Structures are given as structure tokens and as C-alpha cells.
Amino acid sequence: MLSTFDVRGRTVLALHAHPDDEAIFTGITLRRLADAGARVVLVVATAGELGESRVPLERGRTVAQQRITEVERSAAELGVARLVLLGQRDSGLPGWASGTHPRALAAADPDRLARRIARLVEAEAADTMIYDDEQGIYGHPDHRATHRIGATAAGMVRADSYRVTVDRERLRHHGPGRHLVQGAARSAGVGFGRTSDEITLTVTGEPDTVARKYAAVTAHASQIDAATLPGHDFASVYGTEWFRHDGPPGLLHLCNRPPRPEANHLP
Ligand SMILES: [Zn+2]
Numbered sequence: 001m002l003s004t005f006d007v008r009g010r011t012v013l014a015l016h017a018h019p020d021d022e023a024i025f026t027g028i029t030l031r032r033l034a035d036a037g038a039r040v041v042l043v044v045a046t047a048g049e050l051g052e053s054r055v056p057l058e059r060g061r062t063v064a065q066q067r068i069t070e071v072e073r074s075a076a077e078l079g080v081a082r083l084v085l086l087g088q089r090d091s092g093l094p095g096w097a098s099g100t101h102p103r104a105l106a107a108a109d110p111d112r113l114a115r116r117i118a119r120l121v122e123a124e125a126a127d128t129m130i131y132d133d134e135q136g137i138y139g140h141p142d143h144r145a146t147h148r149i150g151a152t153a154a155g156m157v158r159a160d161s162y163r164v165t166v167d168r169e170r171l172r173h174h175g176p177g178r179h180l181v182q183g184a185a186r187s188a189g190v191g192f193g194r195t196s197d198e199i200t201l202t203v204t205g206e207p208d209t210v211a212r213k214y215a216a217v218t219a220h221a222s223q224i225d226a227a228t229l230p231g232h233d234f235a236s237v238y239g240t241e242w243f244r245h246d247g248p249p250g251l252l253h254l255c256n257r258p259p260r261p262e263a264n265h266l267p
Pocket of ligand 1: 017018140
């Protein structure tokens with residue numbers, strides 16, 4: 001599909017906590033950025049090694065190895081130009097002993113990791129960053145850590161920041177447990193998302209973009225059972241992504257412009 005806005009020469013760095021977050025929370029956004037010509041650099045902080053695999057793994061293969069393969073497939077679906085694995089460890093849910101592991105993301109020095117991210121932003125000449133909002137979308141310790149690291153790095157390099165969240169009012173309208181974040185928040189015993197009036201950018205996609213998001217989400221087969229996704233209703237539950245952003249419209253706003261009427265909406 002022809003992009004509706006040309007952002008060639010622009011680079012965005014998206015930082016996520018675990019393999020699958022990039023697809024679930026920003027799949028449409030990353031695909032739209034790539035389709036519009038932006039270079040998309042995806043940084044995944046952990047291998048999500050505490051997520052049990054729901055499918056049998058090949059002998060000798062670890063969950064981390066499986067999940068890295070899955071995020072590589074997802075990244076390809078979403079048009080990611082470069083995937084960087086930070087190599088921290090999944091911290092698990094609040095209160096788990098895994099949260100104090102020496103390599104746990106939640107226990108890591110956020111300034112040290114922020115400096116790594118800032119160097120990447122500079123090396124890539126990225127002007128825009130995407131990372132979790134202040135609440136870590138739904139309060140998972142790794143998502144909160146991702147916010148701290150992203151916000152600190154963005155401050156160091158003065159990148160324009162989009163903070164990822166979900167619209168809890170909109171998701172509740174679809175009913176309980178329709179979006180994966182609702183189940184994740186229930187497991188963690190926390191709330192999730194923001195009210196609609198706290199959201200500053202809502203990104204949607206055309207059916208072909210939503211289809212790429214579906215392919216990216218289901219690439220994470222060790223974690224996500226495609227049969228539990230809202231099949232024909234996928235677009236209504238997952239076809240929208242939400243951000244908080246300060247200041248004048250930035251790169252994501254440009255890519256979110258509606259298609260030109262002559263493109264494919266003639267009566
Ligand atoms: Zn996550």
C-alpha cells in the first residue's frame with residue numbers, strides 16, 4: 001500500500017520489556033511507521049524467560065531462545081529494520097524472588113541502561129522514542145523499569161517521546177479478558193491503562209496493517225494461543241493503539257494521518 005505520508009530519513013527507537021509487547025501494544029504503529037518510510041529500531045530489554053512455553057520446545061531449547069526466535073519473526077512482520085536485545089532478565093510478577101536476580105530488569109540500574117539506549121539513539125540518529133508510560137501500562141515491574149529507562153534516555157538525547165498505554169474504558173467496553181493486557185493485569189493483581197481523556201494519540205490501521213499485527217502477535221506462539229484471540233473481532237479489540245505524548249504533533253502523529261480519500265475509499 002502506498003504510504004500516506006513520507007517520513008523517509010526519520011528514525012524511531014521503540015523500547016519494550018519482553019518479546020510480544022512490541023506486537024501487542026505497538027504492532028500497528030511500528031508497521032505504519034515502516035510503511036511511511038521511517039527506520040524502526042526495536043529494543044527488547046529481556047528475553048521474557050519467565051514466561052512458560054505453552055508449546056513443547058525442541059530438546060535442549062530454552063524459553064529464552066524460543067522467544068528470541070519469535071520476536072525476530074514478529075519484527076520482520078512489523079518492518080523493523082534493526083532488532084537489539086538488551087540481555088536483561090525477566091523480573092516476573094510483583095513479589096517474585098526473580099525480581100531480585102542480579103540481571104533482573106527491574107533491579108538493574110536504570111541510568112546505566114538509559115545510557116546504553118541513549119548511545120543507540122545517537123548512533124541511529126533517531127529523533128523519536130516509544131516506551132511504556134509511567135504506570136508501565138499495567139504495572140508489571142519490567143514495564144515500569146522500561147518507562148524509567150526510556151524516559152531517562154529520552155531526556156539525555158532530547159528525543160520526542162511517545163509513552164505506550166491502553167485505553168481502559170475502551171477495552172472494558174469490549175468486555176473482560178478480551179485483550180491480553182486485561183488477563184495480565186489480573187495475574188499481577190493490578191489495574192491497567194488510562195482513561196480515554198488521558199490518551200493523547202490513538203493510532204489505528206487499515207485491514208492490511210491489522211493483519212500484519214495479527215501475524216506479529218501470533219508469531220509469539222510459545223506465549224499466545226491464537227485460538228484465544230478474538231478471531232473475526234481482532235480488529236475491534238487490537239486494531240487501536242494508544243499513547244501519551246507532550247508538545248506539538250510528532251512523527252507518530254504524521255504516520256497516523258488518515259489515508260487520502262482517493263487512495264481506496266471511493267464510493
Ligand atoms: Zn511485557
